[in-house]
Amino acid sequence: MSILLIEAFYGGSHKQLMDLLKGEVDGCVLYSLPAKKWHWRARTSALYFMQAVPPNDTYRVLFTSSVLNLAELVALRPDLAKLKKVLYFHENQLVYPVRKNQERDFQYGYNQILSCLVADIMVFNSAFNMESFLTSIGTFLKMIPDHRPRDLERLIRPKCRVIHFPVQFPDVSRFLPEHKRLLQQNRSYSLKSSEASFKSSDELQKSTTEPSHLPKLSLSEQDPIPQSTELISTSLREDTSENVNLVMSEPSSSTLRADSQRPLHIVWPHRWEHDKDPETFFKVLRKLKEMELPFSVSVLGEMFTDVPEIFSKAKAFLGSAVLHWGFLPSKDDYFQVLCQADVVISTAKHEFFGVAMLEAVHCGCYPLCPKSLVYPEIFPAEYLYSTPEQLSKRLQNFCKRPHLVRSHRFQGETVPYSWAALNSEFRSLLSAQPSEDL
Structure with a gap:
């Protein structure tokens, strides 16, 4: 010793x-x-x-x-x-x-x-x-x-x-739905080569600052997706308030059609404390609810002695939109929920790193984070929002068009933060x- x-x-x-x-x-x-x-x-x-x-x-x-x-x-x-x-x-x-x-x-x-x-x-x-x-x-x-x-x-x-x-990123392939599994297979060889390349701190610093080298498929290389490409182009033009860069990949038209029947699944995997700003998160969800937009939500994370009152109020107004509520002590159960989710949200007032956000991205979630704190250090600009109103607009768009996030390939890296x-x-x-x- x-x-x-x-x-x-x-x-x-x-x-x-x-x-x-x-x-x-x-x-x-x-x-x-x-x-x-x-x-x-x-x-x-x-x-x-x-x-x-x-x-x-x-x-x-x-x-x-x-x-x-x-x-x-x-x-x-x-x-x-x-x-x-x-x-x-x-x-x-x-x-x-x-x-x-x-x-x-x-x-x-x-x-x-x-x-x-x-x-x-x-x-x-x-x-x-x-x-x-x-x-x-x-x-x-x-x-x-x-x-x-x-x-x-x-x-x-x-x-x-x-x-x-x-972060010790686990093998979550057994939990992934079909569209995420196909996206993961498309980039798996790149991740393996990336892990092998981290030999020195100089290489590590370079990898965290340079753009991702993951391959992007051209539309001609993909399975034909009737109307999907046109719809995505139109929706991106409509969403002029945000610089959204969504990249199509491998999922087939049948997969996308099946996925379109499911409402957007939002996950919030943070400690139930005031510094994670649950008030802003639930205010945004209330707006989606008032607009009668389809979505489901999983609110995970650890709870301590003093749980902010907003959580009990939110559970009541969210009603049937709630899929999971509360801390999941089993890691398998936790990662299974992340793999089934589409979008992971942070509304934190305090974050010095953010393990939960990276774990969710590893499980194929599209991250939306404040454009402050540590997040610009880890996530590309397209995943950052400046105001709760911008977050709300992004989620409104994704609720209407969940295929946008389900066909997206993360444009950053998680490997630099791995053991x-x-x-x-x-x-x-x-x-x-x-x-x-x-």
Whole structure:
């Protein structure tokens, strides 16, 4: 055992990352606390781990998330202070949204700044996360009434780097409907060659910034689809408010005709909390309902103690449009719903990465995300909207013409965010010997 993993909030993406590292990287031992009462984990988990983690001379690296106050832990446990200390930021508390600014607890952001000062390396899951944290340090510390520390961004920035969250994309082929299976087969060889090409961080950065190299079939290469091409061209001309780039692919005319009988299936796979802005999502759905447009919806994601009231109200007015409602503990059940869905929506006010959106895209969903936060870093512009009104117009069009999304091939990449692409960077990060790129 040479790598000590500590997770103060062992749930969601925090749990996914720790389980992945423990399972894939030799020499890891994990100590954790359940994903409950986040605020108390941030306040007191260092004291718990001081007692829970036994001394061990074989430890060389300490890897933890920014929920833990690392400064407190290494002060309480000087033996751990000697290790190579890696701090991973799934989110940052300097810009984490609160309903009112006076509700922001200074202590949580302050803990993260202290942790950065004692850590050897800080890793962020996105450039947006890193820059929003670093550039907010000065403003955040102005909350201190006097005798404020200075130049902390200058001290912290050189130790920071971005390594995207490594998603383990499962094989979902057995769950895919026919039209998605055909689209997936059309691009499968490209994905395999893409995974093989990720040998260095330079190649990874290039792949996340350059346009997709996936092949696009010309209309002459496809099965004849009576009236479909003309209808798509007409609908795109009608949808002048958005730059929608929809690419036809392999599904046959019989498949499309069968699919046209099903209403558009919308999925919202996020935590049931205010920062994911469920109010905007359900307001858009209410508009679709009032227009008597056909759609069905699955509202997934984890629920915690305080569920916003909007969820019970929304379930009532959505009525028979609801296909699935609530958290699905079985991963197979979860991915099966994503595979059956057509469009995945984010209305988040806060998102530093967005595993759920990438998982849904992997399952063949058409993503619609805010043109803000981390999303422009991950998704091409055609999948971004600027206002709830733009989101509503896109969904209105898709409800009327569901074949638009069912015949669409995603024009971005998911491979750069996979464990296959990122595992070498994490192995280097967890190496006891500092490498040149650190």
